[in-house]
Amino acid sequence: MVEEIIRPIAICVCREGERILVAEYQEKGRLYYRPLGGGIQFGEYGHEAIKREIREEIGAELTDVHYLGMLENIYASEGVRAHQIVLVYDGRLTHPSFYAKEILEGDELGEPFKVMWKRLDDFGEGKAPVYPDGLLELLKG
DSSP states (O other): OOEEEEEEEEEEEEEETTEEEEEEEEETTEEEEEEEEEEOOTTOOHHHHHHHHHHHHHSOOEEEEEEEEEEEEEEEETTEEEEEEEEEEEEEESSTHHHHOSEEEEEETTEEEEEEEEEGGGSSTTSOOBSSTTHHHHHHO
């Protein structure tokens, strides 16, 4: 039996010019990217969740957080069918040093992962995808 979950998450698109801050992931040899963020806990608003997630993942604080929109991400991975309801926010990292580094190290519950600045035109047809689906259109629109 395939497990099915519905999960609300919040992500933050930290921008600097044409660059956005994304985490790099690999599944079954396939590279993809996603802005930082994660699950919204019960009783927590999306803007609170994204501040907590950024603090936990890269040790940074956020300011000027604004809601951009909502996207849905439906996918299957490792025997689980998932339906994510994604609240997308824009925000600024408070410390300038985060903008000076091309690559940062993130941490998710003791598991390190790579975080980097990528240009919006690094994504699209024939290139590594950025998730959730519809994010590029939301940012360009």
